Amino acid sequence: MKAGERGAPVMNGASTIIRASDLRKSYGDRVALEGVSIAVNRGEIVGLLGPNGAGKTTTLSILSGVLTPDAGSVSIDGHDLATAKAQARECLGLVPQSLALYPTLTAVENLMFFGRIQGLSSRQASEGSLKLLEEVGLSDRAHDAVEEFSGGMKRRLNIACGMLHSPTAIMLDEPTVGVDPQSRERIFTVIEAAAARGAAILYSTNYMEEAERLCDRIILIDHGSIVARGTTTELIALAGTETRLEVTTRRALAPGWCKGMAGVSELPWAVAEGFAAALSVASIDHVPALIRRAGEMGVEVIEFHVHRPNLQDAFIKLTGHALRDAPT
Ligand code: ATP
Numbered sequence: 001m002k003a004g005e006r007g008a009p010v011m012n013g014a015s016t017i018i019r020a021s022d023l024r025k026s027y028g029d030r031v032a033l034e035g036v037s038i039a040v041n042r043g044e045i046v047g048l049l050g051p052n053g054a055g056k057t058t059t060l061s062i063l064s065g066v067l068t069p070d071a072g073s074v075s076i077d078g079h080d081l082a083t084a085k086a087q088a089r090e091c092l093g094l095v096p097q098s099l100a101l102y103p104t105l106t107a108v109e110n111l112m113f114f115g116r117i118q119g120l121s122s123r124q125a126s127e128g129s130l131k132l133l134e135e136v137g138l139s140d141r142a143h144d145a146v147e148e149f150s151g152g153m154k155r156r157l158n159i160a161c162g163m164l165h166s167p168t169a170i171m172l173d174e175p176t177v178g179v180d181p182q183s184r185e186r187i188f189t190v191i192e193a194a195a196a197r198g199a200a201i202l203y204s205t206n207y208m209e210e211a212e213r214l215c216d217r218i219i220l221i222d223h224g225s226i227v228a229r230g231t232t233t234e235l236i237a238l239a240g241t242e243t244r245l246e247v248t249t250r251r252a253l254a255p256g257w258c259k260g261m262a263g264v265s266e267l268p269w270a271v272a273e274g275f276a277a278a279l280s281v282a283s284i285d286h287v288p289a290l291i292r293r294a295g296e297m298g299v300e301v302i303e304f305h306v307h308r309p310n311l312q313d314a315f316i317k318l319t320g321h322a323l324r325d326a327p328t
Pocket of ligand 1: 027030031032050051052053054055056057058059206
């Protein structure tokens with residue numbers, strides 16, 4: 001793992017199912033990808049984590065053959081997407097961000113339709129549909145029209161449609177947007193089951209907690225470049241191990257407000273929004289003195305919390321801005 005590794009070489013072992021090298025893509029003058037390299041192994045769940053506009057959808061669209069890159073190459077289970085597109089696409093399942101379902105068809109009819117266009121026989125599609133409906137928890141709604149489904153149910157069916165042909169490479173683009181916690185857990189279970197069966201999974205999200213919960217490895221992407229990759233533990237180590245105190249105040253605190261206090265230092269890079277201050281503290285025993293110091297400066301502290309370093313910290317440290325609502 002290494003910061004600033006744009007275009008870094010990727011693993012090329014026998015178990016690498018999804019492999020992309022030095023992908024570049026622009027839309028007119030707007031550069032969307034600046035040399036992205038990715039490798040996902042059999043049985044592995046890799047998170048592609050970045051803010052809105054970072055380039056996640058563009059990466060997944062290229063990896064699944066929906067978009068052609070300006071430069072770079074992709075292979076899926078050993079098939080080059082440029083020269084053996086049909087074989088490569090047979091191995092991959094894409095779950096797009098926007099729902100790709102026919103609202104007036106039932107859940108089973110949607111699955112049958114996608115199964116048949118993915119080349120399954122009617123029997124294979126039918127058997128696979130029943131099994132997947134069970135996995136995504138929709139067996140009892142199999143014969144209901146999709147237009148009657150909740151958002152979470154549609155998301156789960158969308159995932160089933162992308163996985164019906166048992167792809168060895170599965171790419172999911174922010175599949176939990178707008179779903180309730182129960183549906184999200186069900187989605188995670190389905191993804192984990194697919195990985196346990198040996199599929200390579202690339203999971204795009206801008207929810208740090210999801211990446212932390214689900215993924216074996218995480219790739220942090222920002223402004224079309226990979227800024228770091230590694231396990232959650234490795235990435236968090238990049239952010240340092242200091243205990244952080246986040247203080248929210250009614251008015252802004254002047255820079256240098258806690259100057260001279262032993263064991264305390266300001267972390268201006270960690271402040272994401274509002275009237276907030278972030279501090280590295282040697283011990284939480286410093287908290288009362290800090291609140292007193294703010295009070296002496298005429299600033300009321302309305303909230304504070306002690307914070308263990310996480311992926312958000314790693315991202316902020318590497319990019320200088322927060323994971324969500326970053327400028328695009
Ligand atoms: P989100 O989390 O919002 O889905 P993302 O990480 O998936 O974002 P992309 O959709 O890949 O990001 O977009 C990357 C960049 O490319 C953004 O600056 C976006 O505005 C731009 N972009 C994406 N699609 C197009 C398009 N069809 N035409 C022009 N610019 C585009």
